[in-house]
Amino acid sequence: MAALIEARSCERFRLLSEGLADEEMRNFYHEFMVSEAGHYKMFISLANNYIHPDKVKKRWHEWLEFEASVMKNMQLSGERIH
Numbered sequence: 553m554a555a556l557i558e559a560r561s562c563e564r565f566r567l568l569s570e571g572l573a574d575e576e577m578r579n580f581y582h583e584f585m586v587s588e589a590g591h592y593k594m595f596i597s598l599a600n601n602y603i604h605p606d607k608v609k610k611r612w613h614e615w616l617e618f619e620a621s622v623m624k625n626m627q628l629s630g631e632r633i634h
C-alpha cells in the first residue's frame with residue numbers, strides 16, 4: 553500500500569512539473585517526482601526482502617485492482633495534488 557501511495561505521488565508530481573511554465577518550479581516539482589519514485593522503489597524492495605517477490609507482485613496487482621474499483625466509484629471534488 554505504501555508503494556502505491558508513493559507511486560501515485562510520483563505521477564502527480566510528474567504531471568504538475570510538466571504543466572508548469574516556470575522553469576524553477578518545474579524543476580522543483582520534478583525533484584519531488586524523482587524522490588517519490590525512490591520511495592516507491594524502496595517500499596517494493598523492502599517487501600521483496602521479507603516476502604517472496606512473486607507474492608509481492610501478486611499483492612501489488614491486488615492493490616492496483618482495489619484502487620481501480622475505488623476510483624470507479626469515487627466522486628471527484630475539485631483539483632488537488634493529494
Ligand SMILES: [Fe+2]
Pocket residue numbers: 558561587588591
Ligand atoms: Fe514519498
